[in-house]
Amino acid sequence: MADGNNFVIAAYVVMWIGLIGYGVRLHRVTREVQRRLDDASRDGRNA
Amino acid sequence: MSHAVPLERETVGVAGRGRSIEWLGVIALLAVIIAQLNGVLNSPPDRDMGHLQKIMYVHVPAAWNAFIAFFVVASASLLYLWKGQERHDLLAASAAEVGTLFTGLTLALGSIWGRPTWGVWWTWDPRLTSTAVLFLVFVGYLSLRSFVEDADRRAQWSAAVGLLGALNVPIVYMSVKWWRTLHQMQSSPSTVDPEYAVGLRTNGIAILLVLIYFIMKRYRAARIERMAEHVAERAALEGRTNG
Numbered sequence: 147m148a149d150g151n152n153f154v155i156a157a158y159v160v161m162w163i164g165l166i167g168y169g170v171r172l173h174r175v176t177r178e179v180q181r182r183l184d185d186a187s188r189d190g191r192n193a
Numbered sequence: 194m195s196h197a198v199p200l201e202r203e204t205v206g207v208a209g210r211g212r213s214i215e216w217l218g219v220i221a222l223l224a225v226i227i228a229q230l231n232g233v234l235n236s237p238p239d240r241d242m243g244h245l246q247k248i249m250y251v252h253v254p255a256a257w258n259a260f261i262a263f264f265v266v267a268s269a270s271l272l273y274l275w276k277g278q279e280r281h282d283l284l285a286a287s288a289a290e291v292g293t294l295f296t297g298l299t300l301a302l303g304s305i306w307g308r309p310t311w312g313v314w315w316t317w318d319p320r321l322t323s324t325a326v327l328f329l330v331f332v333g334y335l336s337l338r339s340f341v342e343d344a345d346r347r348a349q350w351s352a353a354v355g356l357l358g359a360l361n362v363p364i365v366y367m368s369v370k371w372w373r374t375l376h377q378m379q380s381s382p383s384t385v386d387p388e389y390a391v392g393l394r395t396n397g398i399a400i401l402l403v404l405i406y407f408i409m410k411r412y413r414a415a416r417i418e419r420m421a422e423h424v425a426e427r428a429a430l431e432g433r434t435n436g
Contacts, residue, residue: 150242151244
């Protein structure tokens with residue numbers, strides 16, 4: 147892997163940053179909306 | 194929008210699917226690792242491009258799966274305009290977000306491949322330009338969704354923009370045939386050397402699994418978010434009635 151080695155590595159790094167970054171974002175969004183649903187359900191029961 | 198299923202049952206249904214979606218995520222992750230290792234370690238260097246050919250295993254699957262995501266956007270948008278069901282709007286929005294991610298990756302990876310191959314990071318080639326337009330249209334789609342408050346209006350406008358945006362996909366695909374300039378013809382298992390076809394197929398399928406996982410997870414989050422809004426609205430209404 148002499149010629150273009152750095153570009154190949156850069157491409158795979160960019161791909162994984164994109165996939166992991168979006169995966170983490172999805173995880174956070176899901177956790178946040180789940181918390182909002184739990185809060186709303188609790189408020190509904192107390193109403 | 195009306196719900197045919199009682200809210201409590203639907204809440205349990207959507208929330209309960211979380212574990213099977215996470216299992217799909219694990220399978221997709223393993224599939225990508227195996228497919229990429231196989232592609233990088235086992236495919237021989239190309240006669241002209243050398244090891245740069247290995248970028249094909251990430252660039253091309255990202256592009257294919259962006260197209261699939263936008264096909265889902267177009268189908269769900271049409272269904273929304275036809276039936277007016279909220280779930281179709283949420284599915285279109287989820288697929289649009291994931292499709293935009295993969296289009297962005299396609300552009301970035303293509304740029305990394307273009308620098309050593311063409312000598313430039315970017316050129317106004319028809320394939321590159323039409324892909325950039327597709328990307329920008331869907332960035333606009335996502336922006337539209339974030340600033341329109343009214344849910345029905347947001348869904349209708351999004352469906353129209355999603356359909357028009359997806360019309361760009363065939364233009365992107367055909368651009369290398371219609372205007373034969375710098376970008377080479379489409380890479381597919383039928384156009385590349387058989388030694389690269391297996392790697393291309395397996396990486397395409399592995400990224401497809403990731404695409405399905407991302408869309409399902411995003412869609413589930415969108416459904417839960419909407420349910421939280423409905424539950425909060427109902428609680429406020431009941432509180433007002435009892436008070």
